[in-house]
Amino acid sequence: MSITAEQTTDAKAKVPKRHVSRLRLRYTLIGWSFILPNFVGFVLLTLIPVVTVFYMSLTNWNIFGSSQFIGLDNFVRLAGDSSFHSAFGNTLYFAVLHIPLTIAVSLGLALLLNSKLRGVAFFRTAAFFPYITSIVAIALVWNLLLSPQYGPVNQVLGFLGLQNPPGWLTSSDWAMPAVVVVETWRRMGYYMVLFLAGLQTVPRELHEAARTDGANALQRFRHVTLPALRPTMFFVTVMLTIESLKILDLIIVLTDGGPGQATTVIAQFIWTKGFEENQFGYSSAASVVLFLLCLIVTIIQFLWNKRKAV
Amino acid sequence: MSETKMLITPPSPRKRAAGGQATGAGTPQRKIGRALLYVLLIAAAAALLLPFFWMVMSSLKDANSVFSVPIHWIPEIFVWDNYVEIWQKSDILVWIRNTVVVSVGVTFLQVTTGSFAAYGFSRIRFRGRDALFLLYVATIAVPWQSYMIPQFIMLSNAGLANTLWSILLLQAFGAFGVFLMKQYYETIPEELSEAARLDGLSEYGIWARIMVPLSIPAIASLALLTFVNTWNDFLGPLIYLRDPSLWTMQLGLNNFVSSLYNVDYGVLFAGLVISVVPIAIIFLLGQRYFVEGIATSGMKG
Structure with a gap:
């Protein structure tokens, strides 16, 4: 035009x-x-x-500014670095928990809010509040809410009769699930809005037709809503995947990677090596891994989406 | 494109009349379903808002009763003094000033350069334009965490680390703003600018006098999203701002926690509430634009 x-x-x-x-x-x-x-x-x-990060990953760049070309040495070192292995594993663990949970919760919420109920506007605002809240406030409040002895969460669990509730952020088994819950809580308003926008494109006539044919709510959801939501679902999955793979700020304020290395992720590995240990070359190699990981996963999702669309 | 437009133009008065109301709204089965929906919604809203409620209530408790066992959700004595003490015990005024400077500056730069560039991308055709735009969009998917190190080295070498300029530059030229504005511009009929062109208006004039006024909703969306993101940004300030006189709200409060041996949590929560309230007000006032901005980002161009 x-x-x-x-x-x-x-x-x-x-x-x-x-x-x-x-x-x-x-x-x-x-x-x-x-x-x-x-x-x-x-x-x-x-x-x-x-x-530059690609170039730096091939050098031994450090705080003194000396930078020699060392080929793939950094990547060889990464391959044998057990703390990088656990960071890589933790990142995937986070993604595997976070992506389905967030999709389920935000889609569920969007479906609830898409029904014509009174007071929907209020609920939509409520769902958005976590998204606009500062991460420092979120971290502090949740850290205290989840505090093993005095935290309201465990007090409520104790009240419900649960013996030995988990130590959440202080337990190496429960820290990652707890981080996932907080991140899901924080982001679900955002994805809910994307799903709500998608739901508005579902043709109403199709729903009515399915209803007349005797399809129940679950069948209508599976055969009418979900297929129509496919573009939204694709976009949300791509965004969520990248967001999960690069998770950093919440981890830094909530657990700082601990206890031990239970919640150390790739982005934090980059952070530590780069900003704390000044090994710029080595941390750039980890950055390249993160970059390629995001790229490859996104390309796979695009190809998958294309194949399903045919 | 039509989807984008539909979302961003003012929503038609509730479509209550359009839908299923007619089909057996009064049957007991439907009534139970409706009640169940409300129960679910209220449970969800409680889960979403309880942490805020606890934060606000804790900001009114004295230091010892924040962690009382069993919990008191409502303070027994309201300690309004916490809101006085946070001003005396911390540099919160400096943090607020820095945060406002950075947020306003970034928002201004992002909106102006973003909408300006979007005009070039959507209204003027030239060689390489579409490839360039693809490059912009592709970088939205590149995690900042993967290039924060070279970016830091570059800005440090330029002498900009430990200045508010670093945060300003870091956030102001996002590809997202260009993308959002371009999406909106494509919904504005070309005939309007064509007519202005015939009247002798230059391209810059068309942008300033026609496109900008017509795209106020999109500008509002972009401005709100940018403002909130900058206000809440934590990692950027954490990397770049060492000097306490440059700290933003987030950085200051985070340091306030770790700098005291005996944190008075009541006072701290008062600070947190102060940091959240301006954003909450802005969000409530501009909620519509906020939501539409996000919805638009989901529509692929």
Whole structure:
């Protein structure tokens, strides 16, 4: 729909060729002048760092600024680094718990809110509150809520008759599930909105038709709602996957990777090696692994989605 | 594109009339179903809001009763003094000032450069434009955590670490803003700018006088999302801001916890409430734009 040099010339058929190229140049210049202010910042702060990280991963760059090219040595070291192995495993563990749980909870909430009940606006606002709350407040409140002895959560569990409730963030078995619960609680409002938007595209007539054919609510959900939600589901899954693989801020404020290394994830490994131990080359290698992991998983999801769409 | 438009234009008055109400709304079965829905919703809302309730109530307790066993959800004595003490015991005023400076600055830069670039991407055709836009969109999927190290080294070498400029630059040129604005611009009829062009308005004039006024809802969405994200950002300030006089709200409160041996949790919670309230108010006022902005991000262009 945009105007182009070609279109303009089509209209006034007999314009000399010289004129065409000058027009084209003019639009190129105008176009770039619009993009440039943002583009400069984008190149300097995103594009160059992304390219640099690949180069850095092949060097022994450290705090003293010495940087020799050492080929794939960093990656060989990563392959044998047991703390990286556990960070990698923990990241996948987090993703495997977090993705289905968040989809289930936010889709469930979206379905509830999509029904025509009174007070829906209030519930939607409530669902959004965690998303807009600062992470420091979230971490503190949840840390205290989940505190093993004095925390309200375990007090309630004790009241319900549960002996020896889990130590949550202080227990190496329960810390990761607890982090997942907090992250799900924090993000579900966001994904709920995406699902709600998707639900509005489900054709109402289809629902009515299915109802007349005697399909019950579950059947209608499986055969009408879910297929219509497929694009939304795909987008949500892609976003959730990347978000899970790169999880960092909540872990830093909630557990700082502990107890032991129970909740140390890849992004935190990068953080520790880079900002605390100043091994920039080595941490860049871990960064490249994270980058490739996100890229590969996203590509697989896109291919999968394409195949199912056919 | 039509989906995007539908979401962002003011929602039609509740579609209550359109749907299933007619089909046996009064049967007992349906009544039970409805009651069940409410029970579920109320349980969900309680789970979502209880931590906030506890935070606010704890901000009104004295230090010892925050952890009383069994828990008192409502303080026995309301200690309003906590809200006075947080101003005296901490530099909260400095943190608020820094947070406001950074949030306003980032929001301004993101909205202006984002909508400007979006015009170039959606209204002017030139060689390489679509490839360039693809590059922008692709970086939305690249985790910042994977390039934060080189970014830090670059900004440090430029002498910008430990200044508020670093946070400003870090957040202001996101690809997301360009993407969101472009999505909206594509829903504005081309004829409008065509007419303005015939009237002799330059491309810049069309952007300023036609596109910007018409895209106020999208600008509101982008501004709200950016403001909230910057206000709540924790990792950026944690990496870049060492000097306590530069700390933002998040960083200050986080340090307030670890700097005291004997944290008065009542006072701390008062600080947390203060950090959440402005965002909560902004969110409540602009909820519609907020929600539409997020919904739009889910619509692929």
